[in-house]
Amino acid sequence: MSAVQRRWGAWRNEQGTWTFSLWAPAATSVELLLEGQPLPMQPAGDGWFQLERIAEAGMFYRYRIDGDLTIPDPASRCQPEGLFGPSVLVDHAHRWENPQWRGRPWREAVVYEVHVGAAGGTYAALERQLPRLAALGITALELMPLASFPGRRNWGYDGVLHYAPAACYGRPEELKSLIDRAHGLGMMVLLDVVYNHFGPDGNPMPAIAPPFFRHDIRTPWGDAVDFREPAVQRYFIDNALMWLRDYRFDGLRLDAVHAIQPRGFLQTLRGEITRELGGRHVHLVLENEDNQASLLAGGYTAQWNDDFHNALHVLLTGEDEGYYGDHADDATARLCRVLGEGFSWQGECNRAGRHRGEPSGALPPEQFVVFAQNHDQIGNRALGERLLSLAGDGRTALAMALTALTPMIPLFFLGEPWGETAPFLFFTDHRPPLDEAVREGRRAEFAHFRSFQDETLRARIPDPNAVETFERSSVAWPADDDAGARQWLELFRRLLQVRADHLVAEGPVRPLGATAIAPGAIRAGWQLGGGQWWLAFNAGELPVAIQLPRGREVFRLGADADGLVPPCGFVAVHVEAA
Structure with a gap:
């Protein structure tokens, strides 16, 4: 051989x-x-x-x-x-309706993150929603992991057979049809992949290939995958190539790469993908708790920017427990740093005494994916509340505007465009005795939070294994006569049109700085190829005066009272190039 x-x-x-x-x-x-x-x-x-x-x-x-x-x-x-x-056995030969598709530049990405099961249940059901998503201005669909997992309900991060799309969503050819239809509408499709661990049930690797794992490094999911082994590297490289080549995904979002050791594998993976698929736009996006700007400078497309979400969430809700504590000292200043330099944490020592991050100010804004909500930030809450339930209409609209109208790449979560209020909960479908272990582990996870220190209150946390937990997390496209949903959709459509008109220009973009005007109020600007882009917003409790450079105002939330920006107010100005 x-x-x-x-x-x-x-x-x-x-x-x-x-x-x-x-x-x-x-x-x-x-x-x-x-x-x-x-x-x-x-x-x-x-x-x-x-x-x-x-x-x-x-x-x-x-x-x-x-x-x-x-x-x-x-x-x-x-x-x-x-x-x-x-x-x-699967023969991946397929008659594509859009064989000429080569993707889109990353700067054009407006990402919509979706769980296939919660968005209608099947690839075919999601495919039927694509024309409406494209009409809103969505240019990239991101699917949560599809690797085969235990049972019929799962977020996808318990995947075990990484090459086999979960059968509960449909056949491989139906997944290809979904992607082909998206391409015909001008939409990219990205896939979330999990290369840092296997799920807790059904994994044959420990029995047939113990060297697949290393016992000297532990992760939250057990022994680390041993990326020093050539056969292990081949398993994941070929998996990435399969999704990108055989299914024609336009990119991958790599989950929790901070758990991948040695990090050199990430450059090996990127290099092989570039060699195999260099004639297409292929985007490789990281989730990386370590904020390694060097990986982005070294060729990776972008990183999910949790710092943006965490600082913004503290401003909008006042929450300060868990990882929000690292932003609670001065959330306004931390969000300023995100808008002006990319990451908030760039090597400083956090509350846990760990140095986190690398300097990121030299990176272009498009290498940061920003969001006010995503599957983690909603679903890892005990009760799965969305921002609208926590902060109300005004602050949620402000968060949507800020996410859409920075030159960073915006991501919106399932249902967010129409103001969905149904929770997105953590759900599984494990066999006994794992089901009980997951149920109790989930409740123990929140025991140190003030709201759940009482055992009776912890009992209110939904059982991940109950089918009702999944059903409560499932959302449908709103009815045409839903006036509230129509208002959110109109705001969303308007924001994306402003973005398309002003923030997707050719040429480099560089920050001009972000300044805190008052607690919760920020002014930020960027140099674009065709001029400058300035925005100001107020998440504080009192009106504030914010002066922006003279230009054409292209978007505003809230009334202008004597030159003051009211609470939950937002304004964006475009300054034409001289």
């Missing part, structure tokens, strides 16, 4: 045969069970087993390890019966 063939899974060869390949260094023997027929696989060195066999797409198969343990393919492309069922 040559080095270039050391890849995971089953793939079709030009001659019509299929190659089956598995890395199982703990195994003495491996059999392919193809439609129930046992076929011995041949050792190929370094823990790999391989077999070439005549087969057809749609056939069922499994692997049997040492005559005893039967598992699905860890790189299965399809699991129609779920995580514990047989794998199915």
Whole structure:
């Protein structure tokens, strides 16, 4: 077996045969069970087993390890019966309706984050919503993780079979249809992928490949994945290439890369993607608690900017527990730093005594993804409340305006465009006894919060495993006669039109500085290719006077009372280039 063939899974060869390949260094023997027929696989060195066999797409198969343990393919492309069922051979040949699509520049991204199950339940249901999303001005759909997970309800971060899209949402060809339809409407599609851990149930790797993990580094999910191993690197590199090439996703959002060691793997991954798909716009976005500006300077497209959310949330709600405590000392100043320099934390020591972040002021604004809400920030609350329930209409509208009208890349969460108030809760579908462990672990997680120190109050936290928890988190597109939703949609559409008219210009963008005018009130500006962009807002309790450079006012929230910006007021001004 040559080095270039050391890849995971089953793939079709030009001659019509299929190659089956598995890395199982703990195994003495491996059999392919193809439609129930046992076929011995041949050792190929370094823990790999391989077999070439005549087969057809749609056939069922499994692997049997040492005559005893039967598992699905860890790189299965399809699991129609779920995580514990047989794998199915998939030929990724597909007739695309938009084969000419090459993506869009990142500066044009307006991202809408969606959980497929909570947005209608299936790929097909979400596809039917795409024309309305495109009409609002959404240019990028971001799907929460799709890797096969236990049960039928899950956020997706418990994925185990990373190559197989969750069957509860539909067939692989229906996922391709969703992406193809989005491309036809001018929308990119991004996928959230989880390369830092496997879910807690159904993972065959510890049994067949103990070297897949390292015991000297622990993560919140257990032993760390060992990215020093070539076979481990290949597993995740080929997975990324599959989503980008075979499904034609336009980019990936890499979950919690601060848990990936050594960090050099991230550059290896980016390099291989660039080499394979260099003729397209492919965007690689990070979630990184460590605020490593060097990864962005080194070629990654952007990072989710939690600092923007956390400082803004403290301003709007006054909350100061948990990670909000790192922004509660002076949320106005911290949000100023975000608007002017990218990250709030750039190497300083936080409350936990840990140095966090790297200097980010030299990075362009488009390398920061900003949001007032997302799945984490809502769903990791005990009761899953959205900002509208916590801060009211005025402050939520202000947050929406600020998110949309900075030159950073805006992200909005499922239902946010129409002012959805249904909670987004943490939900799972685990088997006993894991279901009880997750339920109790969820409640224990909030025991140190003031609101849940009483055991009776903690009992109010929804059971993640209950189907009602998922159902409460599911949202539908609002009815046409929903006047409240229409008002939010009109505001949202207007904001995105202003953004498209003024903030998606060619050329570099650089900050001109952000200044605190009063507690909760900020003025910020940017140099654009075609002039300057200035905004001011007031999240404080009293009206404030904020002077902006002379230019054309293109957006305003709140009435102007004698030159004062009222509480929950917002104004944006465009200054034409001389």
